[in-house]
Amino acid sequence: xxxxxxxxxxxxxxxxxxxxxxxxxxxxxxxxxxxxxxxxxxxxxxxxxxxxxxxxxxxxxxxxxxxxxxxxxxxxxxxxxxxxxxx
Amino acid sequence: xxxxxxxxxxxxxxxxxxxxxxxxxxxxxxxxxxxxxxxxxxxxxxxxxxxxxxxxxxxxxxxxxxxxxxxxxxxxxxxxxxxxxxxxxxxxxxxxxxxxxxxxxxxxxxxxxxxxxxxxxxxxxxxxxxxxxxxxxxxxxxxxxxxxxxxxxxxxxxxxxxxxxxxxxxxxxxxxxxxxxxxxxxxxxxxxxxxxxxxxxxxxxxxxxxxxxxxxxxxxxxxxxxxxxxxxxxxxxxxxxxxxxxxxxxxxxxxxxxxxxxxxxxxxxxxxxxxxxxxxxxxxxxxxxxxxxxxxxxxxxxxxxxxxxxxxxxxxxxxxxxxxxxxxxxxxxxxxxxxxxxxxxxxxxxxxxxxxxxxxxxxxxxxxxxxxxxxxxxxxxxxxxxxxxxxxxxxxxxxxxxxxxxxxxxxxxxxxxxxxxxxxxxxxxxxxxxxxxxxxxxxxxxxxxxxxxxxxxxxxxxxxxxxxxxxxxxxxxxxxxxxxxxxxxxxxxxxxxxxxxxxxxxxxxxxxxxxxxxxxxxxxxxxxxxxxxxxxxxxxxxxxxxxxxxxxxxxxxxxxxxxxxxxxxxxxxxxxxxxxxxxxxxxxxxxxxxxxxxxxxxxxxxxxxx
Numbered sequence: 001x002x003x004x005x006x007x008x009x010x011x012x013x014x015x016x017x018x019x020x021x022x023x024x025x026x027x028x029x030x031x032x033x034x035x036x037x038x039x040x041x042x043x044x045x046x047x048x049x050x051x052x053x054x055x056x057x058x059x060x061x062x063x064x065x066x067x068x069x070x071x072x073x074x075x076x077x078x079x080x081x082x083x084x085x086x087x
Numbered sequence: 088x089x090x091x092x093x094x095x096x097x098x099x100x101x102x103x104x105x106x107x108x109x110x111x112x113x114x115x116x117x118x119x120x121x122x123x124x125x126x127x128x129x130x131x132x133x134x135x136x137x138x139x140x141x142x143x144x145x146x147x148x149x150x151x152x153x154x155x156x157x158x159x160x161x162x163x164x165x166x167x168x169x170x171x172x173x174x175x176x177x178x179x180x181x182x183x184x185x186x187x188x189x190x191x192x193x194x195x196x197x198x199x200x201x202x203x204x205x206x207x208x209x210x211x212x213x214x215x216x217x218x219x220x221x222x223x224x225x226x227x228x229x230x231x232x233x234x235x236x237x238x239x240x241x242x243x244x245x246x247x248x249x250x251x252x253x254x255x256x257x258x259x260x261x262x263x264x265x266x267x268x269x270x271x272x273x274x275x276x277x278x279x280x281x282x283x284x285x286x287x288x289x290x291x292x293x294x295x296x297x298x299x300x301x302x303x304x305x306x307x308x309x310x311x312x313x314x315x316x317x318x319x320x321x322x323x324x325x326x327x328x329x330x331x332x333x334x335x336x337x338x339x340x341x342x343x344x345x346x347x348x349x350x351x352x353x354x355x356x357x358x359x360x361x362x363x364x365x366x367x368x369x370x371x372x373x374x375x376x377x378x379x380x381x382x383x384x385x386x387x388x389x390x391x392x393x394x395x396x397x398x399x400x401x402x403x404x405x406x407x408x409x410x411x412x413x414x415x416x417x418x419x420x421x422x423x424x425x426x427x428x429x430x431x432x433x434x435x436x437x438x439x440x441x442x443x444x445x446x447x448x449x450x451x452x453x454x455x456x457x458x459x460x461x462x463x464x465x466x467x468x469x470x471x472x473x474x475x476x477x478x479x480x481x482x483x484x485x486x487x488x489x490x491x492x493x494x495x496x497x498x499x500x501x502x503x504x505x506x507x508x509x510x511x512x513x514x515x516x517x518x519x520x521x522x523x524x525x526x527x528x529x530x531x532x533x534x535x536x537x538x539x540x541x542x543x544x545x546x547x548x549x550x551x552x553x554x555x556x557x558x559x560x561x562x563x564x565x566x567x568x569x570x571x572x573x574x575x576x577x578x579x580x581x582x583x584x585x586x587x588x589x590x591x592x593x594x595x596x597x598x599x600x601x602x603x604x605x606x607x608x609x610x611x612x613x614x615x616x617x618x619x620x621x622x623x624x625x626x627x628x629x630x631x632x633x634x635x636x637x638x639x640x641x642x643x644x645x646x647x648x649x650x651x652x653x654x655x656x657x658x659x660x661x662x663x664x665x666x667x668x669x670x671x672x673x674x675x676x677x678x679x680x681x682x683x684x685x686x687x688x689x690x691x692x693x694x695x696x697x
Contacts, residue, residue: 059659
């Protein structure tokens with residue numbers, strides 16, 4: 001199973017890239033596993049409770065679809081971003 | 088009476104008689120309404136008769152600033168203009184940035200009331216106590232930049248001003264009031280109100296400084312504020328400082344509430360062009376308002392294509408949407424130029440973009456034909472069309488330009504044939520870049536906004552930014568309480584005329600404001616943040632009462648048909664509907680209004696407004 005993790009805004013600077021593909025043997029997985037793998041591969045730990053960051057799974061706020069137990073399946077898109085701006 | 092924080096004076100200008108009166112600021116007025124937006128609504132409530140024509144001499148314009156304007160407090164020097172709107176027929180408040188607000192305060196005024204109509208094109212020159220009514224025939228017909236150049240030459244090179252462009256002169260109902268540095272008080276057609284008065288500009292230069300009640304206390308508050316601005320390592324203000332509101336454009340689309348194709352919400356793959364990393368490549372400079380270290384304004388440059396050579400203040404998020412997503416246009420260069428033209432002509436970018444989207448869908452659906460578009464073929468995603476229509480709307484060129492200059496509500500009424508279905512407005516004001524189906528609290532806030540479809544007076548930072556805490560945008564429960572919270576908060580923060588962008592990020596709020604306000608003014612009541620919250624609620628209810636007096640009550644708290652009847656077609660909010668009935672019922676309950684959305688007598692008494 002593979003999942004694209006994209007970084008938008010300042011997380012792109014933090015990670016030094018705009019996206020990374022993560023591969024997993026099992027499917028589905030939970031978000032916690034993805035973030036652990038991300039930390040393993042990049043050295044950067046993401047805290048879901050960080051008020052300056054949001055994690056989106058297919059555009060939905062992970063916080064409200066299970067948090068760290070949110071389910072991820074093959075080819076889901078995860079975006080790690082800040083939310084700023086506004087009009 | 089000695090004033091701290093305040094200049095202590097209101098300047099009343101009569102364009103008929105070319106006379107002016109300086110009125111002292113009254114203590115009770117200050118205590119009940121504080122300043123800025125509070126002053127303006129109270130003056131309009133007291134002095135405007137009902138059912139007047141907004142383009143008649145009987146309408147008034149009130150320009151106000153706040154008790155922290157021109158002081159060291161950061162982001163507190165914007166200005167607000169209030170009037171009866173020629174676009175909506177109800178109350179309007181429109182806020183602008185730049186340096187005009189501070190200069191007005193330095194000239195010695197907390198507010199200007201403009202009455203009547205000049206016989207000929209006129210500008211008003213205010214130089215401290217000296218007020219002159221001058222002939223504007225030399226600049227009548229000119230864009231706002233040229234106007235600024237000439238009027239500064241005639242008055243003072245360092246003077247600041249508010250002005251209208253050709254759109255306001257032509258009474259375009261979606262025209263804006265612009266500053267000398269291209270900031271806009273755009274919504275509601277204030278430009279047309281000035282135009283109807285033959286008032287081209289108000290030019291001001293001041294030399295006074297503001298007395299502060301407790302300098303040490305104010306310095307302490309300001310130092311904390313600056314520290315907060317500097318120390319946030321990542322998201323606001325760092326991200327915000329680098330790209331301003333443009334930081335949000337791409338993410339807004341991903342989250343689902345960024346409307347595309349006149350709110351049809353089709354997929355728009357071109358949104359990839361609006362990623363922050365791409366937009367940053369256009370930046371060649373930064374600019375900001377008086378007394379704000381954010382410098383969130385950017386200068387964008389165009390080096391390729393037919394518009395190469397342009398460098399101008401960047402389009403804000405709403406403008407990128409208005410000339411981008413809502414019309415399916417991903418040519419950023421054309422959006423920069425369209426924004427520039429709106430600044431020069433004096434147009435509201437949101438209303439203009441929505442009008443173009445409206446016309447394009449009418450053409451797509453064969454409601455209008457090419458004979459009605461003056462031969463133009465209206466296609467989605469056509470950058471040249473966008474630029475051309477901005478020009479035609481501003482100058483009322485041709486059948487289509489003239490029609491859209493009236494705003495989508497009137498244009499739809501004039502066209503008939505079911506055009507109303509595609510007119511995206513609330514109470515006559517064109518909708519901003521938020522789809523209520525994807526963000527229920529933001530949605531009910533826009534529905535109940537006192538000026539029509541405004542995101543600015545009711546920005547749901549809980550849903551959008553997760554400040555001060557994050558809530559699920561798709562749920563309905565508790566959203567009425569949050570909506571009241573953000574509406575009352577913004578109302579009181581606009582008595583200072585704080586920058587809403589900083590309020591939205593929760594860096595400034597009534598708790599901060601009360602400390603700064605007491606330090607600046609020494610007024611005991613202001614020490615208590617709860618007092619300020621009450622002022623915000625007072626302002627909101629008085630604005631509502633103004634509209635009800637004009638016959639606009641809860642019947643108008645609704646949405647365009649598309650947003651009421653069609654589920655959201657696009658992920659991640661696919662299938663979501665907007666639960667208007669439930670949300671309104673909750674909102675009226677929280678507001679303590681009756682079932683018609685009318686503030687009860689008890690509520691008005693409680694707020695000191697009976």
